[in-house]
Amino acid sequence: MRADTLQRAADKITGLCGRPSDLVSLWQESTEVLARAVPHYWTPCWYTLDPASLLMTSHFHPGLYEFPREWLVSEYYDDDVNQLVDVVRSPSGISTLHEATGGQPSNSPRWHRNMTLGGDQELITRLRARSGQVWGALALYRAPGEPTFTETEKAFLQSVAPALADGVCRALLLGQAKEPEFADSPGLLVLDDAWEVESATPAAAQWLAELPDGDWAAGRLPSSVITLAARTMRMARSPDTRDIAVSRVQTRNGTWVVLHGAPLTSTGTHRIAVIVEPAHPDRIYPLLTSAYGLTEREKDITGLVLQGASTAQIASELVVSAHTVQQHLKSIFDKTGVHSRRDLVGKVFFAHYEPRFRDNETRSQHGRPLRGHPWPLPRA
Incomplete structure (x- = not known):
């Protein structure tokens, strides 16, 4: 593949990710570009991951609209290579099953699972945003006898992964703004080319008033919104830029919100979309308190366990001893009714994420916004 061809593909993906879109449309349009840049078997499998836990919240794989439950069990309970959490935590953020097995993929249960659909090779790429948050993963496959994925192809995927992650984040925010699920869901404001408010969701009006x-x-409008909108407009007129328009603003009551700016060009005139969200709306931590009564420290440790961190990594992250980590883990296991880290991850996924995962399968087939958070607990 020529370098200029790959550059055009990267620019196309960056452009797609820079404008507000529903997530399924973004994946479909990006798939068309990927098919030319990195040839692959059948269709890609796109995943969203909750940045707070790195657990799956959705998948989109045209032709396989329902993810087999035994594959989910394998992902979170089996001892295998090329698991999503291992790839996204790796230094490179990219891995092939052939590399992970030392060229012997048939030793992996994952390979046998893939081969039932004709996919001999598997490549997984982490979708990590410039902010450092992981929003998803992309899996590509090749049939038996096809060439292995090249270093050039892997470098291309690594180069577009941050833009794809930003696009996933923006699409999930847009879905929450258009179809709110929580009281503090994001809001959407649209400005026309004369800087007048064209439309605003109720949540946007509530946030902006603060x-x-x-x-x-x-x-x-607040100066922070005007500044962000102006920056977004400049970026829209400079197609070569790879920057994103984001700002963090403190409200009148001392809380923080994040503003995301993106150009809208569907009508042929320049318009600006501003998405307003509360800073760090992690849903997993309140859920752990409500469902299991975990303390703040136990929640922190559980979050790191879900992300695949070792005892030494948890101790280093939280600046405590390994013994202290083990004592907290014993309490966590008692409260959640499990006996190991793997059981803890599996329990949290199947209790709080698989319902979301299945709901998103239905949403993707009916044109509804996908969700990126765990399934909410029933309201008291």
Whole structure:
């Protein structure tokens, strides 16, 4: 593949990810570009992962709309290579099954599972945003007898992964803004080319009314929104830029929100979408308290266990001793009714993430926004 061809493909994917879109459309359009840049068997499998836990929240694999449950069990309970969490935590963020097995993929149960669908080779790429958060993963396959994935192809996927991650994040936020699920769901504001408000969701009006030096009731936008919109407009007129428009703003009551700017060009005129969300709306930690009564420290340790961290890594991250980590793990196991780390990960996934995973399968087939958080607990 020529370098200029790959560069055009990278620019195309960056452009797709830079504008607001529903997630399935983003994946479908990106798949068309990938098919030319990195030839592969059948169709890719796109995953979303919860950044707080690195557990799967959705998959999109045209032709395999329902992920077999035994494959989920294998992902979270079996001792195998090329598991998603291992790839996304690796230094490179990319791995092939052939490399992970030392050229002997038939030693892996994962290979036998893939071969039932004709996929001899498997390549997994981490989708990690520039912010450092992992929002998903991409799996590509090749049939028996096809050439192995090259270093050039892997380098291309690594180069576009941050843009794809940003696109996933933006699409999930847009879905929450258009179809809110939580009281603090993101809001969507659309400005026309004269800087007038074209539309705003109720959540956007609520968030913007809390920002300083603005007056939503009088129609005066906060300076932070104007600044972000101007920056977004400049970026829209400079197609070579790979930057993203994001800013963090403190509200009148001292909380923080994040503003995301993206250009809208579907009508032929320049318009700006501004998505407003609360900073760090992690859903897993309140869930762990409500469902299992974990303390703050136990929640922190559980989050790291879900992400695949070892005892030594947890101790280093939290600046505590390995013995302290083990004592907390014993308490966590008692409260959650499990006996090992693997059982803990499996229990949290199947209790709180598989319902979301299955709901997203239905949503993807009916044109509804996908969700990136664990399944919410029933309201008291």
